[in-house]
Every structure is written in C-alpha cells, then in structure tokens.
Amino acid sequence: MKSYLEMTKTELTEELAVATALYDRIKGTGKMDMSRGKPNADQINISMGMLEIPAKELVNAADGTDVRNYGVLAGIPECRQLFADLLGVSAGNIFVGGQSSLNLMYDAVSKALLLGVYGGAKPWGQQGALKFLCPIPGYDRHFAICKEFGIEMINIPMDENGPDMTLVKQYVESDPQVKGIWCVPKYSNPSGITYSDETVRAFAALKPAADDFRIFWDNAYIVHGFSEEDDDLLNIFDACREAGSEDMVYEFASTSKITFPGGGVAVMAASENNIQFLLKQLGIQTISYDKINQLRHVKFFGDANGVREHMKRHAAFMRPKFDCVLKYLEAEIAPRGIGSWPKPKGGYFVAFEGLSGTAIRCVSLCKEAGLTLTGAGAPFPYGKDPKDSTIRIAPSYPSVPNLERAMELFCVAARIAALEVLLAK
Amino acid sequence: MKSYLEMTKTELTEELAVATALYDRIKGTGKMDMSRGKPNADQINISMGMLEIPAKELVNAADGTDVRNYGVLAGIPECRQLFADLLGVSAGNIFVGGQSSLNLMYDAVSKALLLGVYGGAKPWGQQGALKFLCPIPGYDRHFAICKEFGIEMINIPMDENGPDMTLVKQYVESDPQVKGIWCVPKYSNPSGITYSDETVRAFAALKPAADDFRIFWDNAYIVHGFSEEDDDLLNIFDACREAGSEDMVYEFASTSKITFPGGGVAVMAASENNIQFLLKQLGIQTISYDKINQLRHVKFFGDANGVREHMKRHAAFMRPKFDCVLKYLEAEIAPRGIGSWPKPKGGYFVAFEGLSGTAIRCVSLCKEAGLTLTGAGAPFPYGKDPKDSTIRIAPSYPSVPNLERAMELFCVAARIAALEVLLAK
Numbered sequence: 001m002k003s004y005l006e007m008t009k010t011e012l013t014e015e016l017a018v019a020t021a022l023y024d025r026i027k028g029t030g031k032m033d034m035s036r037g038k039p040n041a042d043q044i045n046i047s048m049g050m051l052e053i054p055a056k057e058l059v060n061a062a063d064g065t066d067v068r069n070y071g072v073l074a075g076i077p078e079c080r081q082l083f084a085d086l087l088g089v090s091a092g093n094i095f096v097g098g099q100s101s102l103n104l105m106y107d108a109v110s111k112a113l114l115l116g117v118y119g120g121a122k123p124w125g126q127q128g129a130l131k132f133l134c135p136i137p138g139y140d141r142h143f144a145i146c147k148e149f150g151i152e153m154i155n156i157p158m159d160e161n162g163p164d165m166t167l168v169k170q171y172v173e174s175d176p177q178v179k180g181i182w183c184v185p186k187y188s189n190p191s192g193i194t195y196s197d198e199t200v201r202a203f204a205a206l207k208p209a210a211d212d213f214r215i216f217w218d219n220a221y222i223v224h225g226f227s228e229e230d231d232d233l234l235n236i237f238d239a240c241r242e243a244g245s246e247d248m249v250y251e252f253a254s255t256s257k258i259t260f261p262g263g264g265v266a267v268m269a270a271s272e273n274n275i276q277f278l279l280k281q282l283g284i285q286t287i288s289y290d291k292i293n294q295l296r297h298v299k300f301f302g303d304a305n306g307v308r309e310h311m312k313r314h315a316a317f318m319r320p321k322f323d324c325v326l327k328y329l330e331a332e333i334a335p336r337g338i339g340s341w342p343k344p345k346g347g348y349f350v351a352f353e354g355l356s357g358t359a360i361r362c363v364s365l366c367k368e369a370g371l372t373l374t375g376a377g378a379p380f381p382y383g384k385d386p387k388d389s390t391i392r393i394a395p396s397y398p399s400v401p402n403l404e405r406a407m408e409l410f411c412v413a414a415r416i417a418a419l420e421v422l423l424a425k
Numbered sequence: 426m427k428s429y430l431e432m433t434k435t436e437l438t439e440e441l442a443v444a445t446a447l448y449d450r451i452k453g454t455g456k457m458d459m460s461r462g463k464p465n466a467d468q469i470n471i472s473m474g475m476l477e478i479p480a481k482e483l484v485n486a487a488d489g490t491d492v493r494n495y496g497v498l499a500g501i502p503e504c505r506q507l508f509a510d511l512l513g514v515s516a517g518n519i520f521v522g523g524q525s526s527l528n529l530m531y532d533a534v535s536k537a538l539l540l541g542v543y544g545g546a547k548p549w550g551q552q553g554a555l556k557f558l559c560p561i562p563g564y565d566r567h568f569a570i571c572k573e574f575g576i577e578m579i580n581i582p583m584d585e586n587g588p589d590m591t592l593v594k595q596y597v598e599s600d601p602q603v604k605g606i607w608c609v610p611k612y613s614n615p616s617g618i619t620y621s622d623e624t625v626r627a628f629a630a631l632k633p634a635a636d637d638f639r640i641f642w643d644n645a646y647i648v649h650g651f652s653e654e655d656d657d658l659l660n661i662f663d664a665c666r667e668a669g670s671e672d673m674v675y676e677f678a679s680t681s682k683i684t685f686p687g688g689g690v691a692v693m694a695a696s697e698n699n700i701q702f703l704l705k706q707l708g709i710q711t712i713s714y715d716k717i718n719q720l721r722h723v724k725f726f727g728d729a730n731g732v733r734e735h736m737k738r739h740a741a742f743m744r745p746k747f748d749c750v751l752k753y754l755e756a757e758i759a760p761r762g763i764g765s766w767p768k769p770k771g772g773y774f775v776a777f778e779g780l781s782g783t784a785i786r787c788v789s790l791c792k793e794a795g796l797t798l799t800g801a802g803a804p805f806p807y808g809k810d811p812k813d814s815t816i817r818i819a820p821s822y823p824s825v826p827n828l829e830r831a832m833e834l835f836c837v838a839a840r841i842a843a844l845e846v847l848l849a850k
Contacts, residue, residue, distance in 0.1 A: 022468035036495065042492045053719070055473045068469045070461065070686040097524060103711040110535055112572060114550070125539070125550065141712075148709045149539060261495040263711040284573045286528040287566075288687040288716070292476070 003337030023412045025154050027369030035372045037189065037394045038261055039349035043317045046310070047259040050300040051308035057299055058292050061403060067291035074275075079294040083267045085304035086222060088235040094269050101254040101266040105216060106145050108250055108268070111281050112179070112212070113149060116347045118277035119247055120212025124179055129189035133171055133181035135163035135349055137379035137390050139189040139218070142182040146381070151179070153381035158188070160342060161193035163203035176209040180216055186233040190392035191351040192233035192344025192381050204239035206248065211292055215322075217251040223308055225259060226315035226322065237269070239395055246271040255297060257348070258307060258314075265297055291341040318348075320348060321395040324403050325350050332411035338418040350393040351379070358417035359388045365413035371406050428762030429843055443846040448837045450464065452794030457831045460797045462614065462773035463686055467744045471735070472684040475725040477488055482724055483717050492716035498708055499700075500692075502717040508692045511647060512678060513660040518695050520704060523714050523808040526679035526691040530641060531570050533675055533693070536706050537604070537637070538574060543702035545637025549604055558596055558606035560588035562776055562804035562815050564614040567607040567643070571806070576604070579807035583613070585767060587620035590627035601635040611658040612646035614818035615804050616776040617769025619656035626648045629664035649682060650735055650771035651740035651747065662694070671696035680722060682773070683732060683739070690722055697763035743773075746820040750775050751826050758835035763843040775818040776804070781841035784813045790838035796831050 007015065028410060061067050061076040074080065075096025084091040097104050111117075113125035124130055131152045134143060146153050154171065156163045162185070171178050183203075185195040195203075203215055217236055225231065240246040249271070255264030270278065300305045329352070333339040339354045354362060359376035366373050374392040377383040393410070395403055432440065434448055459641075473700065482696040483604065486492050486501040499505065500521025522529050536542075538550035549555055556577045559568060570577050579596065581588045587610070596603050610620040620628075628640055648654065665671040674696070680689030716849040726732050751768060758764040764779045779787060784801035791798050802808040818835070820828055 037493050042496070044491070047493075048480045049644055051483050055476035058476050068472075068688055069466070070463050070681075099715050100711040100713075104602045106710040110539060114535060114538060135471060141709075148706070186645055256495075260493045260717060263715045263717040281573070284566075284569050285531040286525045288525075290524050290688045291720070292685060292688040293715070293718070323467070416548050 003335070004415075007277040007336045007422070009423065012140050012419055012423050016416065016423065019412055019419060020285070020410070023361075023365065023369065023409075023416060026352060026405070026409055029405060030370055030397055032371045034245070034394050034398060034406055036397070037257075038397050039205075039257060039317070039399050040399070043165060043314060043396070044260060046313045047300070048258055050296055053296055053299050055282065057422055058295055061291070061295060065291070067295045070287050072291060073286070073288050074279055076291050078298045079265065082298055082301065082304060082307070083230040083253065083269070086307060087219065087251060087269050089237055089269050092272055093237070093275060094267050095242045095275060096265055096267050096289060096294055097282070098266055099254070099256075099264055099293070101220065101252040102141055104252055104266055104268050105218065107285075107401035108214075108216070108278075109145055109149060109180070111278075112214070113255055115281060116275050117212045117214060118269060124212065127128065127177070129177060131171075131175065131178045133168060134380070134381045135181070135183065137385075137392070138182055138192050138330050140374075140383075142216070142218070143381045147416070152222070154178075155381060155386070156181075156356035158191060158193070160193050162193065162199035163187075165199055168210065169202065171208060172206050172208050172213060172245055174209055177211055179212060180214050182216050182218065184218045184220055185233060185236070186219060187224055188345055188375075189220065190248070190349035191348065192342050192349055194233050194349050197234040200234040200236050203241050204221055204243040204245050205237060206245065208248070213248065217249055218345025219251055220257070221347040222253055223311045223315070224348070225311070226318040229345060231345050236342070238392045247273050250274065258310065259297065259300070261401065263293075266292055319399055322350065324394055325395045325407055326389045328411050333414060336418070339414060348394060348396050350395070350415070352391045352393055354386045354389050354391065354414055355418045355421055356389050357421045359385055359391050361417040361420065362372055362391060362410075362413045365416055366410060369409055369413070371409050373410070426760040428760065429840075429847055430762045432847070434848065437844055437848050441841065441848065444837050444840045444844060448794065448841060449789045451715070451830070451834055451837070454795065454830060456795050456797075457823055457827055458797045459819050459823060459831055460799050461822070462682075463822050464682060464739070464742070465822050465824070466663065468739060468821070469685060470740045472725070474723055475684055478721055479735075483720055486716070486720060490716075492720045495712050497716060498711070498713050499635045499704055500714065501716050501719050501723070503723045504611070504690065507723055507726065507729055507732070508694070511695050511732060512644065512676060512692075514662055514694050516664070517697055518700060520693050520700060521690055521714060521719055522707070523720070524679070524681075524687060524689055526645065526677040527566055528641065529677055529691055529693050530567070530643065531814070532710075533639075533703075534570055534574060534605070537639070540706060542637045542639060542746075543698050546778070549637065552602070554602060556596075556600065556603045557601060558588075558593060559806045560608065561806070562608070562615050562810075562817070563607055565799075565803040567641070567804045567824050579603075580806060580811070581606075581614060583618070585618050586621045587618065587624035590624055591810065594627065594631060597631050597633045597638060599634055603633070604635055604637060605639050605641055607641050607643065609645055610661070611644060611656060612649055612769055613623055614645065614771025614772065615774035617767050617772050617774055617798075620657050622659040625659040625661050625845055626668075629661060629668040629670055631670065633673065638673060642674055644676055644678045645682070646772040647678055648736045649773070649789075650731070650736070651743040654770060654772035655810050656770050672698050675699065681736065684722065684725070688718075690719055708764050716779065743821060745825055746828055747775065749825055750818055750832055753836050755833035758839060761843070764793055764839060773819060773821050775820070777816045777839070778815065779814050779839055780846050781812045781814050782841045782846045783839065784810055784816050785833075786842040786845065787816060787838045790841055793834060794834055794838070796834050798835070
C-alpha cells in the first residue's frame, strides 16, 4: 500500500474513485453513534448489584448517621474515605457533592465569579475580562462553561507529556486575568495521554500573577485503565505540598464511568483551606446531597480496592473496542500516511489526527453514511480546530461488530477527505 | 388563670418565682432538638419500600430510555408527568433537577445574576444594587441566598391571607431593582398559613417595573396537609394564564418530605419559555440528573394519587405532634395572654408570636435547659426579628413523649421571658 503523500495526481484520482466506490457500497447500513464517551448497557450491567442492596443496609452510616435524613453536607465519612484513598488525599480534603463532576466544576466557576475563591481579594466577576487556558484537544463541556460565562479561552498545545508548560507558565505568571486552566491529566479527553511527572511538577510550581488562579484537575479517568499496564499519574497534591501551592488545585472525579453515568457520586478534592471555604458556600446552596446513594456505593465496593477490581471488569469491555479502533487505523490509515493517533492505555477516546483540512469533511461523510461522530472542532475552544484535523473517536458505546462497521466507514471517509485535500493542492 | 397583662407588679413577681422554680425543676432532663423541619426516622420508614424495588425494574423508562446512562436532561417523562399532575401543570412545564429544591432555587438566582432570565435585557448582576421582597416570617434558607449574593432584602408583613399585596405591588411595580420575592404559598414556613385566592391572583396581576422580575414560588408543602381538611391553594399558573403573566413565576417542589430528605427528587415548574431557556443553561451545567432515582419514585408511587395516599401516612405521624404543641400553647400560654399562633392544617411549623422582646430570651432559656429551637430571628431577613417576638416551633423530629417534655419547657420559658419584659416596664 502506497502513502497518499507520495502519489501523483493520477494515482490520487484513481484512489479517490476506489475509495468512493467502497464508501457508496457500505454507507447507510444502519445508524451508529460514536459521539459521546458513554459506556454501553453490557458494561453498566456489571454495577447492577449496587441496586440490589437490601433497604435495611441503606439506613445508617458507620457513625450511626441516618443517611435517609438531612445533614452531613460534605458526605458520609466512609464515602469521603473511599475517594480519599482513590485520589491519594485525606478524607478531610474531599467532599461528595451530588452525582455530576461537571456540575461541581460549573458550580466552582460560577461561585468564583459571584463570590470569589479562598485567598482571592475579589470575586472573579468583578475583575473585568477573564481568561482560561485550554490545553488542546480537550473536553468540549469544559470549554462550554467558559463560553457560557464569557471567559476568553486560550489554546495551549499538548504533546504526549501534557500541555506545553513553558507557555502555561508564561501566561499564568504574567497575566492576572488568567484565572484557570482545564486539565484531564490521566487518559486525557480526547488524546488519551497522561501527564508526565515533570508536567505535574511544573503545574505545582506555578506562581500565578492572580491571587485567585485555580487549576481545574478533572481526574475523570483515574481508575479507567484497560491495558496490562496502567499509566502512573503523579499525585498533584503531593507535588503541591512540596511547592507550597496546595490551594491552587481543584480536583474532580466521579463514578459516572464506574457505576452509573449520571447516577453515581461525584467528588471534589482540594486543600483544607479550599474545602472549608467551599463548604461554607455550599451550605447556602443545599442542605445535603443524596447520602443513600453514597452509602450504596460504599456497600457495593467496600473500599478503594473494590473499585479497582470492578474497573478490571470494565476494562474487559473496553480493551477489545480500542483494539478494534487501532486495528483499523493501523491497517487502513497508517500505511497511507494520512493520520496519526496516540495509543491510549485507558480512558474513553482515541484522538485521530488527519491531514489539515480533513476533519469536518470526514465527520460529515460519516454522518451522511449513518455514523454520528463527535462534531469536528468539538475538542477545541469555540468549536474551532485551528488545523481542522482532529477527530475524537469514542468507541465505548457500540458493540464490537457495530464498531467494526463503523471503523470501516470511518477509514474510508478519512481516505476520501484526505484525497480531496491532496487533489486540491 | 389570670392574664399576665392584667397582673400587678407584685403578682408578676410572684408568678416569676413560680415559673422559675418550675423551669429549674424540669431543665436538663435531656437534650432535644426542635430546630429544623425534618421528619423523624419512623416517618422515613414508610418510604423504605422504595429502596426494595428490584434492580431489574430500574433499567428502562416507559419510553425505553436506559435510565442508568447519560441523557434526558429534563428528567424521564413519567417522572415529569407525576409532578405535573401534583402541581397542576403540563409535563412540558417541569424539569426534574437533582434532589434539592433549595439547590434549584440557589441555581436559579445564581444563573439570573450571571446569565439573566428569559426576556430580561441584561443579567441581574450587571444592574447594580438588587432587591428581593421577603414576606415575614419566612424561610431562613431563602434569606441566606440573598445575603450570600448581596441582594438587599425588604420585609413584607404577612397575615392569614399571605403577604401584604398592596405593599408588594407598590415595590414590584415602581422599582426595577426589585428582582424577586420568596414565597412559601401553602402551609407557609413558618406561619403555616396558605395564601388566599385573592392573594394568588394579586401575584398573577403584578406588572413589574423590571423586565426580569421572578416570583420564587416554593411549594414545599403542596401535599403536606395533616388535618381532616386540606387548605386549597389556587394554582398560580392558572391565575397567570388569565393575566398573561406566566413567565413571571418559578415554582419549586421536592420529595424531601415525601420520601427521603436530601435523597428524593426536586423539580422546577415554569412557563414553556422559561423551561426552554433554563434547560439551555442547565445543559452547560450537567449532562443529566439521577434518573434511576426518578424511576424509583415513579415505581413506588405509580401516580399522583399514590403520592397523596402516601402523604396520609405521613399525616398520621404529624397530626399528634401538632396537637401536642397546640394543646400546650392553649393550656399554658393562651390564658396568660402572652402569645398567639396560627393553627396550621399542614406543613412543618407553628409560628409562635410572643410579647415583643421575648423571643431571644425564650430560645436562650430553652437552649440552657437542653432544648434546641430554631434561632430567634432566623425566620427574618438578616436574622433580625423587628419585634423579637416570633419563634418557629418545629415539632416533627422528636417523638410525642419527648415533644411533651419539650413543650412543657417551652411554655415555662415563654412565661419567664414574658414576665421579665412586663416587670421591666
């Protein structure tokens, strides 16, 4: 198989005819959805035991608290401890807040705007035009929060070690209007890479120009490895403790991709200063969260190791899907020289980078043929991929046979998009 | 028994000695808590069937939606319908948002401040000093939201028909800085009264000076009657439809005092314009709420009548407690002429109004003797009861025997406080 980059115009034209014929043959063989990082029903079934816990076991927390009544804003102690163990912090550095970490992030931004953060002289919202740094490609829902609140987003390139920390440092340390940065440090959404120790230490070493800058550390995939080997992410709070910068980090996690998406529990981890400050704000917003569901999670898992064991069962579903995606990309794309992709050991996504100017066209060809992908541009602030080259592949939801069909289609669409661009040169 | 108001100084002095001796005898007989409107464990037990629903029934909504996965931001249709029936609106006028109506109210204010409301030209937060009207006595957590966001609170007196609507109209129609009013229209917290039809119609007829004024209609006790006869509250949306003012109302409710406090489901009801506008904002904040718990509620109740039947069982717990409170007040306070109180047919509170200048002292005497009441002043903006006369009695949590002891103590404390004030004249 010859690289498209080495083909003559005539060869490209011939190849386009071949690819188009293939596309026409396989298109419309059924609707498929690879747009979001959601587990499929088989995977969700492994958590059904949590819904079978007898009612009488869902009455009292270990300290006797009636979990069915009001109170205990920060969450029941054993649930805080479970997450503390997973995140490598103390229970006092955790609160369990509802069932959506996205909601916790949104609320953290919203409260910073209206009320300010610990140590900040004024609410963000009283300080004029604000900026957030956005490592790209990243998570569209993070960017949507900034857009909603009119916070300017600045692209920060990433490589296999994480964001470009020279650039991050430059922005954060020179501009007091830079109030935050969005990070998915492990199995990053969508590139799948995990930040190196050096990157994490560089984060901890930041000396922000603003007195109210926060790192939004969305550790969504902390136990979501699916390979033999798990990526190691340095604990940012350990790094911050050395650097004396613990108040700079808000960490988030949830069980949405451990138990039930939208029906799990979500947590925030932060320094004691931050937690105390945030709980005071939180006490105005609500009386307490659903502690029955917190206890349900604790009873189901027992402890952090129980979560890790459970994740091995998830891995058994995920691995073949990623294998399938990579098999197609390696067979159909690699030899033709029209794309590259990191090979993630965990998480929910493969970030495909095609030739410049091909992403929108490729997604649209797939759509036309019945396959919904994440919108081209979605992993970028303002939905604008500067090179129009990145596509987020989310293989978790379809079955493997459907995924085979989807990837066959995806590869031919990527070929057509690449051929059109090369022919137009 | 002679009214204290008719006693000579000598008689008052003698009576104080008697009351003080009684107080000294009964104080310290055990800690009791009547501070919050929370159901007790026996009452909560009647909802345990909801936690026994087999896991396999908690998979699919009626339309086939897998409730265990992401999606369906507004809530599953059957849960929206259940609340629509209870509130007398259409399912399209409802969204099910988490488990705390307080959280929904806080978020509604917070989003109005940052992003604005439907039909408003600018976010509230860009319009200078803001004001909310606060019918008094009212719910301390409503007032805490205003305080948190620096919104000035204006006291509006209430009588047995609801807030003074002449005053409300005057403020709302003349001052564009008035952005909202807090209402608990049925079995009001804490007075227990229900707004008259005339009051509800007067709300619907308001022509606000602001283009972004909202009535916060916290219908917390909509099905929480415990007497033979239930108060009738006119449906505010019906009244608004006649007046063409449907966009002016945000209504809230939850099952916190139907199933599990903090572990139930909460809803917001509003015009279609408002709901569409709010769902767009909500879609940035979260992906979806806990639909498993929504389905659990629907399976447990069946329909709105199931909820009403369930509430009769709650009533059986509540009625004897209110009877006990009223029995003591009628025996110990009424003949002495030192207090008055509405006799609620539902809700969670009795609002005791003593002589001016006695509430703080009475609460403090109770506290000293082991009985925690809601702080004096709590039912007022800024915690300031202008007359220092109102105490919120929350009888739901203690058992009846404990409540007897608590009320005995309360009455003697109220007597001492009254005697001290009368003697100081």
